[in-house]
Amino acid sequence: MPVLHIQHGKVALSYQDTGTATAVIVLVHGFPFSSDLWLPQIAALRDRYRVIAPDLRGFGRSEVTPGPYPMELFAADISELLDGLGIDEAVIGGLSMGGYVAFEFYRRHPDRVTAMVLADTRPDPDTPEARANREKMADLARASGSRAVTEQLLPKLLARATREHKPGVVSALREMMESAKPEAIEAALRGMPLRADSRPLLAELAVPVLIMNGAEDRITPAEETREWSLRIPRAQFEIIEDAGHVSNLEQPEAFNRVLLKFLARSVRPGADPGDE
Numbered sequence: 001m002p003v004l005h006i007q008h009g010k011v012a013l014s015y016q017d018t019g020t021a022t023a024v025i026v027l028v029h030g031f032p033f034s035s036d037l038w039l040p041q042i043a044a045l046r047d048r049y050r051v052i053a054p055d056l057r058g059f060g061r062s063e064v065t066p067g068p069y070p071m072e073l074f075a076a077d078i079s080e081l082l083d084g085l086g087i088d089e090a091v092i093g094g095l096s097m098g099g100y101v102a103f104e105f106y107r108r109h110p111d112r113v114t115a116m117v118l119a120d121t122r123p124d125p126d127t128p129e130a131r132a133n134r135e136k137m138a139d140l141a142r143a144s145g146s147r148a149v150t151e152q153l154l155p156k157l158l159a160r161a162t163r164e165h166k167p168g169v170v171s172a173l174r175e176m177m178e179s180a181k182p183e184a185i186e187a188a189l190r191g192m193p194l195r196a197d198s199r200p201l202l203a204e205l206a207v208p209v210l211i212m213n214g215a216e217d218r219i220t221p222a223e224e225t226r227e228w229s230l231r232i233p234r235a236q237f238e239i240i241e242d243a244g245h246v247s248n249l250e251q252p253e254a255f256n257r258v259l260l261k262f263l264a265r266s267v268r269p270g271a272d273p274g275d276e
């Protein structure tokens with residue numbers, strides 16, 4: 001997997017870069033995953049788009065640096081990655097924490113975003129209860145490592161259909177989570193509560209936005225997502241049936257079908273987004 005050195009060579013960021021089209025889709029993984037979260041989407045999109053899926057700082061094969069990792073830091077990393085690759089504009093997509101990063105990226109660089117894909121995420125800041133839970137989980141990561149965090153988190157992530165009928169998805173997710181470095185888990189958990197409230201941004205998103213949510217998502221429930229999606233001027237909201245919080249991996253066919261249709265309407269495959 002290629003690596004780009006950012007921050008004047010201080011941080012090695014690894015990323016997947018597939019496809020040769022000039023239209024670029026950046027896919028940002030959630031917590032505590034890696035760019036491998038997007039393997040089914042990379043396979044589906046690569047013939048028509050160039051797909052860049054970074055391992056966020058500390059995750060996957062990217063270098064770990066001392067935390068916390070606020071979403072601004074992740075967004076700045078992605079911006080530097082795109083600079084390094086000579087990419088001016090892209091569709092920015094993110095799942096859950098990746099969505100928080102996508103909001104932040106748009107806030108900083110609206111001119112670099114041609115469309116957005118927001119999956120199983122929310123614009124709201126953390127509630128006091130969520131903050132307290134993150135503190136506890138960060139302590140758990142430090143004291144007992146990634147496996148303990150996985151044990152606590154994994155059962156909440158998946159739909160019943162996935163748990164009962166898709167053992168390969170469960171084990172792929174487990175492996176990704178267990179191999180996350182405890183320092184990165186802790187740094188992201190201490191960074192997420194620092195994020196800005198993105199609700200005021202919704203009405204300002206001036207690009208087409210696809211919002212997808214697993215029907216059985218218990219972390220970002222579909223009904224809540226439908227409500228906030230109504231505040232986005234050019235939104236398309238879709239529910240992915242038989243999926244929980246990791247809808248792209250749990251139901252890749254349905255997810256990809258919606259995504260490909262949206263992209264076909266919003267981005268011309270092979271066209272230079274700069275020509276739009």
Ligand code: MLT
Nearest residue numbers: 030031095096097098219
């Ligand atoms: C994620 O999947 O990225 C997390 O659920 C985000 C969060 O904990 O808020």
